[in-house]
Amino acid sequence: MTSTRPYIRSMKGWWRRHPAYRWYLLREATSVVIGLYALCLLWGMTALLLGPGAHDVWRACVQSLPGRVFQLLALAAFAWHAWTWLRLLPLTLAPLRLGRHRISQTRVHRAALGAWALTSVALLVAAAGGLR
Amino acid sequence: MQTIDADVVVIGGGGAGLRAAIAAAEADPDAAVALVSKVVPTRSHTVAAEGGAAGVIHPEDHPDKHFDDTVSGGDWLCEQDVVEWFVGRCTPEMTQMEHWGCPWSRRPDGEINVRYFGGMKSPRSWFAADRTGFHMLHTLFQTSLKYPSIRRFDECFCMDLLVEDGRLRGVLAVHVPSGDSLLLRCRAAVLATGGAGRVYRQNTNAGIVTGEGMGMALACGTGLRDMEFVQWHPTTLPGSGLLITEGARGEGGILLNRHGRRYLQDHGLGPVDPWPRPRAMELGPRDRVSQAFWHEDRAGRTVPTPQGTAVHLDLRHLGRETLEERLPQILHLARTFAAVDPVEAPIPVRPAVHYTMGGVPTDRHGATAVEGLYAAGECASTGLHGANRLGSNSLAELLVFGRAAGEAAVAHARNGPAPAPGVERQAEAARRRWHALLEPHHGERLATLRDAMQAAMEEGVGIVREAEGMARTCETLADLRARYRRGVRLDDTGRAFNTEWLATLELGHALKVAQAIAHAALARRESRGAHLRSDGYDRRDDEGFLCHSLAWDQGEEPPRIDHTPVTLTRSAPGERVYGGPA
Amino acid sequence: MSDTRTIVLECLRYHPERDEAPYHQRFEVPFTPEMSVLEGLQYIKDHLDGSLTFRWSCRMAVCGNCGCMVNGEPVLSCQVFLRDYHPGCVRVEPLDHFPIQRDLAVDPSDFLDKLAQVAPYLIPDPVRTPEDGPHRQTPQQMQDYLDTSACINCLLCYAACPQYGLKADFLGPAALALAHRYNADSRDAGRARRMEVMNSDAGVWGCTLVGRCSEVCPKGVDPAGAINRNKPAAALDTLRRLLQSGRTCTS
Numbered sequence: 002m003t004s005t006r007p008y009i010r011s012m013k014g015w016w017r018r019h020p021a022y023r024w025y026l027l028r029e030a031t032s033v034v035i036g037l038y039a040l041c042l043l044w045g046m047t048a049l050l051l052g053p054g055a056h057d058v059w060r061a062c063v064q065s066l067p068g069r070v071f072q073l074l075a076l077a078a079f080a081w082h083a084w085t086w087l088r089l090l091p092l093t094l095a096p097l098r099l100g101r102h103r104i105s106q107t108r109v110h111r112a113a114l115g116a117w118a119l120t121s122v123a124l125l126v127a128a129a130g131g132l133r
Numbered sequence: 134m135q136t137i138d139a140d141v142v143v144i145g146g147g148g149a150g151l152r153a154a155i156a157a158a159e160a161d162p163d164a165a166v167a168l169v170s171k172v173v174p175t176r177s178h179t180v181a182a183e184g185g186a187a188g189v190i191h192p193e194d195h196p197d198k199h200f201d202d203t204v205s206g207g208d209w210l211c212e213q214d215v216v217e218w219f220v221g222r223c224t225p226e227m228t229q230m231e232h233w234g235c236p237w238s239r240r241p242d243g244e245i246n247v248r249y250f251g252g253m254k255s256p257r258s259w260f261a262a263d264r265t266g267f268h269m270l271h272t273l274f275q276t277s278l279k280y281p282s283i284r285r286f287d288e289c290f291c292m293d294l295l296v297e298d299g300r301l302r303g304v305l306a307v308h309v310p311s312g313d314s315l316l317l318r319c320r321a322a323v324l325a326t327g328g329a330g331r332v333y334r335q336n337t338n339a340g341i342v343t344g345e346g347m348g349m350a351l352a353c354g355t356g357l358r359d360m361e362f363v364q365w366h367p368t369t370l371p372g373s374g375l376l377i378t379e380g381a382r383g384e385g386g387i388l389l390n391r392h393g394r395r396y397l398q399d400h401g402l403g404p405v406d407p408w409p410r411p412r413a414m415e416l417g418p419r420d421r422v423s424q425a426f427w428h429e430d431r432a433g434r435t436v437p438t439p440q441g442t443a444v445h446l447d448l449r450h451l452g453r454e455t456l457e458e459r460l461p462q463i464l465h466l467a468r469t470f471a472a473v474d475p476v477e478a479p480i481p482v483r484p485a486v487h488y489t490m491g492g493v494p495t496d497r498h499g500a501t502a503v504e505g506l507y508a509a510g511e512c513a514s515t516g517l518h519g520a521n522r523l524g525s526n527s528l529a530e531l532l533v534f535g536r537a538a539g540e541a542a543v544a545h546a547r548n549g550p551a552p553a554p555g556v557e558r559q560a561e562a563a564r565r566r567w568h569a570l571l572e573p574h575h576g577e578r579l580a581t582l583r584d585a586m587q588a589a590m591e592e593g594v595g596i597v598r599e600a601e602g603m604a605r606t607c608e609t610l611a612d613l614r615a616r617y618r619r620g621v622r623l624d625d626t627g628r629a630f631n632t633e634w635l636a637t638l639e640l641g642h643a644l645k646v647a648q649a650i651a652h653a654a655l656a657r658r659e660s661r662g663a664h665l666r667s668d669g670y671d672r673r674d675d676e677g678f679l680c681h682s683l684a685w686d687q688g689e690e691p692p693r694i695d696h697t698p699v700t701l702t703r704s705a706p707g708e709r710v711y712g713g714p715a
Numbered sequence: 716m717s718d719t720r721t722i723v724l725e726c727l728r729y730h731p732e733r734d735e736a737p738y739h740q741r742f743e744v745p746f747t748p749e750m751s752v753l754e755g756l757q758y759i760k761d762h763l764d765g766s767l768t769f770r771w772s773c774r775m776a777v778c779g780n781c782g783c784m785v786n787g788e789p790v791l792s793c794q795v796f797l798r799d800y801h802p803g804c805v806r807v808e809p810l811d812h813f814p815i816q817r818d819l820a821v822d823p824s825d826f827l828d829k830l831a832q833v834a835p836y837l838i839p840d841p842v843r844t845p846e847d848g849p850h851r852q853t854p855q856q857m858q859d860y861l862d863t864s865a866c867i868n869c870l871l872c873y874a875a876c877p878q879y880g881l882k883a884d885f886l887g888p889a890a891l892a893l894a895h896r897y898n899a900d901s902r903d904a905g906r907a908r909r910m911e912v913m914n915s916d917a918g919v920w921g922c923t924l925v926g927r928c929s930e931v932c933p934k935g936v937d938p939a940g941a942i943n944r945n946k947p948a949a950a951l952d953t954l955r956r957l958l959q960s961g962r963t964c965t966s
């Protein structure tokens with residue numbers, strides 16, 4: 002059976018076809034920012050090892066205007082990544098049950114968000130305590 | 134034209150066809166099995182079956198009860214030896230399906246659950262929620278992928294059976310996407326092309342249930358048996374005819390007329406209490422329940438809706454939880470297609486054509502009058518259903534007789550005579566004939582002829598029939614065939630994926646099948662099962678008509694109708710008693 | 716009928732014997748409130764242009780044959796209604812990511828081949844015969860696989876998955892969901908055999924969790940969930956293999 006000539010559509014510009022695809026790409030893109038932030042922290046730690054001079058330079062950099070903008074960007078990226086990641090979390094778990102009833106995915110998402118918020122606050126408090 | 138050699142060709146990828154193909158592959162792993170279907174098998178109509186499949190497993194049930202229910206349900210027109218054979222094989226087949234993974238609904242202890250269907254003395258329907266046919270079909274399809282000897286020809290439309298001297302020699306098909314012709318040379322074929330409900334307008338059937346398989350068999354000399362028995366399902370959505378399964382009544386649903394009365398008590402299915410009890414009220418057989426609607430409608434006690442009159446199927450008392458667990462698909466259908474939430478309101482329903490009891494006559498191994506041609510499933514008439522099919526018997530039939538036909542066909546292919554030469558010439562002639570349909574640039578539109586056929590069938594060969602109306606329909610059908618011969622004008626004259634051309638081919642066969650129905654109905658001057666007459670023949674007449682009808686092809690002329698005797702083994706025709714005290 | 720209105724259906728057309736590339740054609744269709752998009756297409760075929768090609772069968776959302784893109788969303792055309800698009804126009808196109816055979820009909824064979832690869836059938840151990848009677852399986856155990864077994868092979872999820880569009884060998888949502896359906900069945904012992912196909916780039920690792928497949932699925936199958944629940948097992952399987960090959964190397 003030979004004589005068919007199917008038409009194959011190209012995938013060029015596929016992300017333009019649906020907003021969900023763009024949100025997905027945004028989620029993936031946040032990993033880049035998050036990666037950069039990790040590098041920035043690594044730089045800070047190395048600077049700490051190298052001595053006070055190097056560390057001052059790093060601090061000046063992160064406290065500069067571009068540095069602050071970058072950190073805000075990183076915070077936004079983290080928040081968005083966590084939100085979407087936690088929303089997908091129920092997909093990676095076997096369905097949870099309470100007695101005969103299934104726990105809905107929204108519930109799991111909310112619970113995970115709650116846990117995330119709690120841990121973040123706890124970390125902040127601990128860090129603030131450490132600084133003092 | 135591409136030529137392929139196979140030992141067995143199975144035409145149809147529904148429940149019957151898949152079961153036949155698997156049986157053939159298991160019986161002889163060396164045999165080449167070709168599975169030809171005009172749609173991908175999982176699109177077959179079996180997918181739509183909702184309610185259940187019969188098999189004795191309940192402690193209070195017994196194969197004799199299954200036999201009795203089937204024979205009395207069929208108004209004693211069943212081949213009783215076939216029924217005996219059948220009832221003993223249902224449960225092993227259901228169990229085999231379980232072993233293949235079919236998710237039959239269970240009791241809390243993990244054993245198989247069964248439910249009541251209309252006309253049953255004991256609960257006997259194995260069910261997979263209300264998606265029984267869906268799960269059966271997908272289980273069979275996925276299981277069929279295990280067998281390397283089954284080669285699928287998806288979306289290949291069978292145009293003709295190539296028969297010479299009463300012997301099958303091959304099958305001519307067209308690969309729909311490309312339009313290329315395909316000759317399958319074989320010694321045996323199993324016809325499993327399903328029913329013909331689409332010759333009517335209001336029906337529960339999928340778009341592919343157009344009956345050309347029956348038409349092809351008729352044309353090559355098998356005859357068609359008991360075609361006048363067409364089942365109306367009592368509960369379908371007005372307009373679309375979408376089915377609300379009998380399982381809904383099995384679970385306790387009730388039918389009400391416009392005054393809120395359970396009107397079935399006025400039509401020989403009462404009294405109401407004690408409720409529920411088997412074979413009474415809403416659990417009466419389909420013919421009686423549909424006929425009761427007709428009388429209510431006549432008496433003006435039905436509810437008007439924009440799509441025609443209806444009665445109410447009330448499920449509210451079952452409660453949300455039961456409905457969600459047992460009838461999820463019904464909830465979805467009613468909400469989507471009728472804008473009614475059965476949890477809160479009754480569903481408007483009316484009868485629509487559902488099932489063709491008749492078909493290609495076969496013995497219990499599926500053998501037809503043509504050597505090497507077997508038939509199984511809704512297109513076949515094994516004599517199981519008689520004048521009225523019992524709900525749940527059809528899905529069981531697909532398995533029991535699909536398997537039998539597959540095994541018989543592969544045995545025939547192994548032991549039968551070598552394929553005769555010259556089938557290519559015959560195939561080429563047939564191909565030309567069917568391609569000629571692409572030519573006329575004049576004539577009527579396909580939809581005009583199809584709609585006229587459907588209207589004529591509703592009009593003259595409906596739930597209740599009388600001679601004058603049937604005769605008129607016979608005339609209309611003859612006229613439509615003449616108009617069809619004069620030419621159907623196609624907008625589409627290409628080869629690739631030409632569904633307009635294929636629909637024209639289907640219509641040609643459907644017109645013949647419709648004629649078989651109408652003429653057989655006219656010739657049966659009595660009332661029996663689904664064939665109810667209002668013109669003085671309103672009783673069963675065992676003296677004159679305890680016999681099958683047989684329609685024979687007469688070329689361009691209407692079919693000739695004969696009658697042949699019915700095999701009775703242990704049940705003499707008696708009164709069909711439904712309702713009455715418990 | 717009194718409440719008949721008119722709506723424009725803009726259909727993608729492509730004829731393999733004639734056209735170099737697809738184009739769109741507009742049809743004006745009278746409709747009543749209960750008419751589905753599928754019925755709109757049928758109206759065109761019956762009355763306006765008999766050459767318009769599309770698939771359908773059950774018209775009750777269970778055969779999976781009528782999937783297409785309506786205004787950019789993959790849907791079952793029998794299950795969406797013209798009234799909901801009025802007064803806008805309805806753009807009907809073949810399912811994304813599949814080759815177009817003609818007009819609205821796409822070639823599903825890639826999916827069917829991939830389905831066969833995941834061994835979508837029960838692989839029991841020990842093998843039973845009908846005389847042994849049915850397995851025992853509680854309703855609770857059935858819950859583990861019932862959702863995934865509801866797949867009607869409509870391919871909407873494939874049309875919603877950019878990974879499938881970009882990576883031709885990706886097995887895709889429904890095939891992987893059906894592999895999971897058998898893995899999760901208490902009667903099955905075929906997990907190891909399916910793992911080979913699932914634990915690969917074409918298998919669960921081809922999924923980057925876009926997650927749209929589960930959103931468009933008309934049957935609540937949640938293929939994204941089914942795939943990702945298998946990632947931990949697949950990772951463990953890789954680890955096990957690494958350890959095993961390590962052991963065979965050192966010994």
Ligand SMILES: Cc1cc2nc3c(=O)[nH]c(=O)nc-3n(C[C@H](O)[C@H](O)[C@H](O)COP(=O)(O)OP(=O)(O)OC[C@H]3O[C@@H](n4cnc5c(N)ncnc54)[C@H](O)[C@@H]3O)c2cc1C
Nearest residue numbers: 145146147148149171179184185291327510511525527528
């Ligand atoms: C809505 C509905 C609900 C039902 N519920 C129940 C129930 O609960 N219990 C019960 O027992 N029965 C039920 N039935 C009846 C039962 O489902 C059918 O009788 C049965 O499924 C028919 O199966 P089949 O294999 O004979 O044919 P089908 O499933 O109709 O398959 C026919 C096959 O033949 C192929 N075919 C047809 N013509 C051609 C051709 N020209 N060339 C190539 N291939 C062709 C098609 O592609 C298809 O694969 C129901 C029926 C309907 C309509």
Ligand code: SF4
Nearest residue numbers: 866867869870872932
């Ligand atoms: S998983 Fe859902 S969307 Fe995908 S084929 Fe199955 S039913 Fe369709």
Ligand code: FES
Nearest residue numbers: 773774779781793
């Ligand atoms: S026609 Fe069957 S799913 Fe729409």
